[in-house]
Amino acid sequence: xxxxxxxSELSQAVQIASRSVANKPQTPIMSGIYLHAVxxxxxxxxTDYEIGVILHIPAEVEKNGEVVVSGRYLQEVVRTLPxxxxxxEYDHDTKILKISSGRSNFTLLSMNAADYPQIxxxxxxxxxxxxxxxxxxxxxxTTFACSSDExxxxxxxxxxxxxxxxxxxxxxxxxxxxxxxxxxxxxxxEKNNYIVPxxxxxxxxxxxxxxxxEEVAVSCTRSxxxxxxxxxxxxxxxxxxxxxxYRRAIPExxxxxxxxxxxxxxxxxxxxxxxxxxxxxNTVKLIFNMGEVHISSDNPIVGKAEETVPADIDGEDVKxxxxxxxxxxxxxxxxxxxxxxFMNDSLKPAAVRDLEKQDFVYIITxxxxxx
Amino acid sequence: xxxxxxxSELSQAVQIASRSVANKPQTPIMSGIYLHAVxxxxxxxxTDYEIGVILHIPAEVEKNGEVVVSGRYLQEVVRTLPxxxxxxEYDHDTKILKISSGRSNFTLLSMNAADYPQIxxxxxxxxxxxxxxxxxxxxxxTTFACSSDExxxxxxxxxxxxxxxxxxxxxxxxxxxxxxxxxxxxxxxEKNNYIVPxxxxxxxxxxxxxxxxEEVAVSCTRSxxxxxxxxxxxxxxxxxxxxxxYRRAIPExxxxxxxxxxxxxxxxxxxxxxxxxxxxxNTVKLIFNMGEVHISSDNPIVGKAEETVPADIDGEDVKxxxxxxxxxxxxxxxxxxxxxxFMNDSLKPAAVRDLEKQDFVYIITxxxxxx
Numbered sequence: 001x002x003x004x005x006x007x008s009e010l011s012q013a014v015q016i017a018s019r020s021v022a023n024k025p026q027t028p029i030m031s032g033i034y035l036h037a038v039x040x041x042x043x044x045x046x047t048d049y050e051i052g053v054i055l056h057i058p059a060e061v062e063k064n065g066e067v068v069v070s071g072r073y074l075q076e077v078v079r080t081l082p083x084x085x086x087x088x089e090y091d092h093d094t095k096i097l098k099i100s101s102g103r104s105n106f107t108l109l110s111m112n113a114a115d116y117p118q119i120x121x122x123x124x125x126x127x128x129x130x131x132x133x134x135x136x137x138x139x140x141x142t143t144f145a146c147s148s149d150e151x152x153x154x155x156x157x158x159x160x161x162x163x164x165x166x167x168x169x170x171x172x173x174x175x176x177x178x179x180x181x182x183x184x185x186x187x188x189x190e191k192n193n194y195i196v197p198x199x200x201x202x203x204x205x206x207x208x209x210x211x212x213x214e215e216v217a218v219s220c221t222r223s224x225x226x227x228x229x230x231x232x233x234x235x236x237x238x239x240x241x242x243x244x245x246y247r248r249a250i251p252e253x254x255x256x257x258x259x260x261x262x263x264x265x266x267x268x269x270x271x272x273x274x275x276x277x278x279x280x281x282n283t284v285k286l287i288f289n290m291g292e293v294h295i296s297s298d299n300p301i302v303g304k305a306e307e308t309v310p311a312d313i314d315g316e317d318v319k320x321x322x323x324x325x326x327x328x329x330x331x332x333x334x335x336x337x338x339x340x341x342f343m344n345d346s347l348k349p350a351a352v353r354d355l356e357k358q359d360f361v362y363i364i365t366x367x368x369x370x371x
Numbered sequence: 372x373x374x375x376x377x378x379s380e381l382s383q384a385v386q387i388a389s390r391s392v393a394n395k396p397q398t399p400i401m402s403g404i405y406l407h408a409v410x411x412x413x414x415x416x417x418t419d420y421e422i423g424v425i426l427h428i429p430a431e432v433e434k435n436g437e438v439v440v441s442g443r444y445l446q447e448v449v450r451t452l453p454x455x456x457x458x459x460e461y462d463h464d465t466k467i468l469k470i471s472s473g474r475s476n477f478t479l480l481s482m483n484a485a486d487y488p489q490i491x492x493x494x495x496x497x498x499x500x501x502x503x504x505x506x507x508x509x510x511x512x513t514t515f516a517c518s519s520d521e522x523x524x525x526x527x528x529x530x531x532x533x534x535x536x537x538x539x540x541x542x543x544x545x546x547x548x549x550x551x552x553x554x555x556x557x558x559x560x561e562k563n564n565y566i567v568p569x570x571x572x573x574x575x576x577x578x579x580x581x582x583x584x585e586e587v588a589v590s591c592t593r594s595x596x597x598x599x600x601x602x603x604x605x606x607x608x609x610x611x612x613x614x615x616x617y618r619r620a621i622p623e624x625x626x627x628x629x630x631x632x633x634x635x636x637x638x639x640x641x642x643x644x645x646x647x648x649x650x651x652x653n654t655v656k657l658i659f660n661m662g663e664v665h666i667s668s669d670n671p672i673v674g675k676a677e678e679t680v681p682a683d684i685d686g687e688d689v690k691x692x693x694x695x696x697x698x699x700x701x702x703x704x705x706x707x708x709x710x711x712x713f714m715n716d717s718l719k720p721a722a723v724r725d726l727e728k729q730d731f732v733y734i735i736t737x738x739x740x741x742x
Contacts, residue, residue, distance in 0.1 A: 073646070077645060077646075077676075080638075080641065080642045082642070096674070103639075103678050103679050104642055104677075104678045105676065105677050106646065106676045107674045107675045107676075108673065108674035109674050267451075267453065268453075268474075270451065271448075271452070271453070271477075274444070274448060275444070275477065301480070302441065302444055302480060303467070303479035303480050304477070305448075305475070306475075307476065308474050309474070
């Protein structure tokens with residue numbers, strides 16, 4: 001194998017690939033990144049069996065070939081190279097990979113490419129196409145609501161639901177639920193749903209950090225899902241199990257509708273929540289009354305906090321308590337300058353809606369308090 | 372106690388004070404910050420018995436008084452306040468401290484101010500004055516060389532040596548030594564030396580983050596030292612013991628003098644050092660010969676790296692090996708575009724000098740290698 005390529009492109013690809021390398025590899029080969037030079041293209045692969053990524057960058061390939069080298073060292077070495085031109089050569093006899101740039105020469109010990117569990121692309125599958133902007137918005141507004149409790153695996157991922165040209169994503173940790181919706185461009189199947197691990201969705205966000213929208217081809221089987229653009233192929237195992245019917249958690253009617261300034265309410269809840277943070281349920285109490293909301297918290301070993309924020313209240317006065325973190329999380333992803341909070345009473349689930357994204361909804365269960 | 376003050380000033384002072392609050396306080400009162408409002412001034416104190424800090428900020432004091440409140444919560448609450456005007460009031464009956472700003476009201480439980488181990492200022496002492504710029508430069512160029520090995524306490528601090536109008540600071544971990552020198556403005560005593568804990572010197576750097584030089588009054592007894600400016604009083608216990616005579620570690624003559632570009636050599640050593648990092652001594656080998664230095668490292672489980680950098684060599688060729696981190700640390704604090712490396716042979720200590728700071732010297736012991 002012999003090729004040259006640009007440091008910036010190689011470095012970016014290796015950085016992305018190394019995030020899919022297992023933190024605690026079960027066998028040495030799993031600590032590696034697989035490199036394959038062929039047809040003026042360098043392919044990189046990394047996987048930890050749960051998720052996997054394939055990347056391509058342009059390369060001037062003089063001699064085709066493949067090799068596996070330590071992901072950690074490859075990342076550190078490539079990032080630090082002095083010049084934009086990088087020359088890479090693998091010596092099959094000594095099993096050594098040479099990386100040169102400017103006056104710098106590195107040699108890295110290699111592992112046997114034949115031992116590497118190459119990622120198999122999903123072939124027979126249901127598939128659809130979606131804009132990366134739509135997918136990123138779906139992920140950003142839902143995955144934060146996932147659970148990290150591995151004893152209930154379905155809640156550690158997001159439900160992805162397809163129906164004609166609609167794509168919906170829902171995530172919950174039982175106490176709260178976030179649902180977001182978008183449009184897909186091309187859908188080969190009618191109705192289907194999948195539970196996608198939070199980790200791969202976050203990885204997708206990371207790889208797609210550019211603001212420029214791209215078309216993403218999504219392929220799914222019952223056990224796997226892949227996301228593909230011109231530059232990368234990201235694949236994951238799906239979570240088995242049945243995601244509860246989230247629609248039943250969304251109340252149909254509300255007795256009170258409140259409109260508030262997002263930034264003001266977020267700042268006030270964050271401040272008042274400081275005092276509650278070390279208490280059991282991180283509880284802030286809200287009293288909606290007379291055109292304002294009174295926000296308070298009380299921690300017997302720290303002190304108290306209270307603040308009022310103007311609120312446009314339509315309906316019954318409400319006294320309700322929430323986990324401050326559950327409010328803060330959703331207020332951070334609201335785009336609109338103002339947002340809506342819908343409530344019934346102090347015991348029934350409330351809803352948050354973003355005035356600038358009507359098909360997003362967030363359901364939050366109140367905390368029961370003594371008074 | 373009742374006063375009002377500016378959020379920005381209070382927040383900065385509380386943030387500094389909270390760094391001197393014990394991480395694991397032995398008694399609850401030690402988790403607190405002491406506040407004392409008197410004469411249009413708010414005084415803050417924090418100490419963990421090893422170091423202590425007193426700060427003053429302007430305040431409109433309506434009623435004098437003192438109180439101790441949780442450092443952690445005070446810091447978080449003050450930082451988050453919505454408006455620049457902050458009102459603080461202590462109710463002696465309920466023992467509650469009220470903090471208000473805009474529409475935000477906090478109450479914090481308090482501790483008994485009488486229980487607080489107030490910091491006693493050093494009175495009978497030797498003392499001198501020095502510009503903060505001089506002191507900061509002394510600290511920046513030496514404390515990185517300290518040891519963190521608590522079994523040899525003298526090396527966990529820097530030696531501060533006074534002689535007439537000179538101030539010298541020296542720090543070592545046995546394998547390397549950094550010595551820097553400056554001028555003091557006013558010295559009441561002739562010759563003296565102290566071992567100052569690294570932690571307080573770093574704290575001084577942190578507090579004096581402004582680029583504007585100020586006069587610092589330093590007071591010393593055999594067991595304590597304090598640094599005082601208009602705004603703060605920082606005090607510390609000194610380290611007991613005898614710092615070895617560092618002058619004996621500085622060779623008088625060198626067979627080889629090399630001048631190199633600081634940034635180029637630093638970048639090359641950093642790169643080549645990557646491969647050595649996980650090996651026992653983090654060793655990079657240097658060969659000075661024919662107008663360049665060949666830098667290499669070799670790690671049997673990772674691979675190799677090598678690079679050459681132009682070097683203006685005056686004297687014998689040298690083959691020598693160093694701990695890469697010990698080179699990188701000093702190259703980061705060299706100001707000059709070029710620096711000097713002085714050597715004798717592969718076993719004798721070498722010296723690094725900064726062309727823009729003649730009275731700084733860094734001694735580094737080579738690593739013995741097999742070939």
